[in-house]
Amino acid sequence: MKFYLGVDVGGSKTHALVADMDSGRLSLGVGPGGNPESAGFSGMLESMRIAINDAKAQLPQEESICLGAGFGVAGFDWESDRAPISEGIEKLELGCPFRLENDSLLPLWTASTVGExxxxxxxxxxxxxxxxxxxxxxxxxxxxxxxxxxxxxxxxxxxxxxxxxxxxxxxxxxxxxxxxxxxxxxxxxxxxxxxxxxxxxxxxxxxxxxxxxxxxxxxxxxxxxxxxxxxxxxxxxxxxxxxxxxxxxxxxxxxxxxxxxxxxxxxxxxxxxxxxxxxxxxxxxxxxxxxDVPPVVGALMMALANDRESSKKVSEQLLEVRKMMAKNGWKIGE
Structure with a gap:
């Protein structure tokens, strides 16, 4: 399975959204809050792992290759935070390039393919x-x-x-x-x-x-x-x-x-x-x-920003996100 990953780390919960590029499916995983200011960097890492594993568990269990990831992290407030948070993300051993932003920027990526x-x-x-x-x-x-x-x-x-x-x-x-x-x-x-x-x-x-x-x-x-x-x-x-x-x-x-x-x-x-x-x-x-979609969608779009073909494919899929939200009981802001 080749996939792109978006992760939204908040103070009370963490969301992970996986886009399986082979099947065209999207899956949402949930974990506890992971703001490093309150949970510490170890708590941040654990919340990411839980959410990502939850999302991946809903997809075919086979060898997986991460093509790119986007992370929006509450508590990433100053540039001095970039190194320790990035070191935590690298411990996930995703084996793919990733983008890191403060979680407040994620909504921009839901409204624009270039996130502006x-x-x-x-x-x-x-x-x-x-x-x-x-x-x-x-x-x-x-x-x-x-x-x-x-x-x-x-x-x-x-x-x-x-x-x-x-x-x-x-x-x-x-x-x-x-x-x-x-x-x-x-x-x-x-x-x-x-x-x-x-x-x-x-x-x-x-x-x-x-x-x-x-x-x-x-x-x-x-x-x-x-x-x-x-x-x-x-x-x-x-x-x-x-x-x-x-x-x-x-x-x-x-x-x-x-x-x-x-x-x-x-x-x-x-x-x-x-x-x-x-x-x-x-x-x-x-x-x-x-x-009008969960902010974690923006994290996924951030991950796709450098891959125009995949970005177009997932952008088309995300038109169906509202239907999926209704079907799965997802609510904005959760």
């Missing part, structure tokens, strides 16, 4: 990265609040708590402080009132996780003033990150694909629309594209 444009991710956190066919690239730090980068669920919750703090201290004008967010957070934590809520958050008696984000979005969609302000600020900041990356790549005045991924953008049409409106105000030539 900008990818904006808003899930638990946020990230924006881009690349162009001539080698130009751009990025943000991907370090969230610490570096003033907003857009994901954790940042949305942070901004909501901040606005409630402003309301309690009367930083908001009298008469504008009332918000459904206060009721939502009091109900979730069991706090007696807003003062108790803020004290409890500051002293770690109460925790509000990123899972609260959909409730904030719903309040905003229903017209709550404070929630709308929070959602708009989060979306605006993510749009400014896209602008920054476009400027780095010198494509801010020309058309480019902007691929949207992450649970907040993929599962909330409301937030998606707010974000795209913010982007259009800054970058009218950006073309928003919602990721």
């Amino acid at each position: 444009g900008i990818a904006a991710s808003a899930g638990t956190g946020n990230n924006v990265r881009g690349r162009w066919h001539d080698g130009r690239s751009g990025r943000i730090t991907g370090n969230s609040l610490r570096n003033g980068e907003f857009g994901g669920a954790s940042e949305l919750v942070f901004l909501a708590i901040q606005q409630l703090s402003y309301a309690w201290t009367l930083r908001w004008l009298p008469g504008s402080a009332s918000s459904r967010l206060e009721d939502i957070f009091l109900a979730l934590t069991g706090a007696a009132d807003l003062a108790d809520l803020l004290e409890g958050i500051i002293r770690d008696r109460y925790q509000l996780s990123p899972s609260v984000a959909p409730l904030i979005l719903q309040a905003a969609q229903d017209g709550d003033e404070m929630a709308l302000k929070v959602v708009q600020r989060n979306a605006d900041e993510l749009a400014f990150s896209v602008l920054a990356v476009a400027r780095q790549m010198e494509i801010d005045e020309q058309p480019f694909d902007l691929v949207l991924s992450g649970s907040l953008l993929q599962h909330s049409p409301f937030y998606q629309n707010v974000f795209l409106q913010s982007v259009q105000a800054l970058l009218p030539n950006a073309r928003g594209i919602l990721l």
Whole structure:
């Protein structure tokens, strides 16, 4: 069996997608999270092995030859990470050339055969990265609040708590402080009132996780003033990150694909629309594209980038991925 391999290593799970070039079949394997920042390099390697073996087990059991591989790895944040992560990949003994990128770039390869444009991710956190066919690239730090980068669920919750703090201290004008967010957070934590809520958050008696984000979005969609302000600020900041990356790549005045991924953008049409409106105000030539296949598909396309004939063959196969997803119960973002 001759095959190409794509691997998406995340913090909570790892996906491997194998394209059997003899039978034309695609198989998806799943493993545990392998971000080296949390799992270590040994954990990263083990998660890759599990996912790859799971994918290959679904195909004919015969001698196999890997023709090329693509890896998107969460935690590959700086160039200094390339050597140790590459050394881990080499221990897989695939015997083929491979490409390595940060996992946030994988969505680009699902929208373009050369993987160019900008990818904006808003899930638990946020990230924006881009690349162009001539080698130009751009990025943000991907370090969230610490570096003033907003857009994901954790940042949305942070901004909501901040606005409630402003309301309690009367930083908001009298008469504008009332918000459904206060009721939502009091109900979730069991706090007696807003003062108790803020004290409890500051002293770690109460925790509000990123899972609260959909409730904030719903309040905003229903017209709550404070929630709308929070959602708009989060979306605006993510749009400014896209602008920054476009400027780095010198494509801010020309058309480019902007691929949207992450649970907040993929599962909330409301937030998606707010974000795209913010982007259009800054970058009218950006073309928003919602990721509609698992990111690991991008890793496979990355592996195929140097083989035009095979890339064309698998690109045609990937037109059927949506049907396969439905048949096998695959879900976006899993």
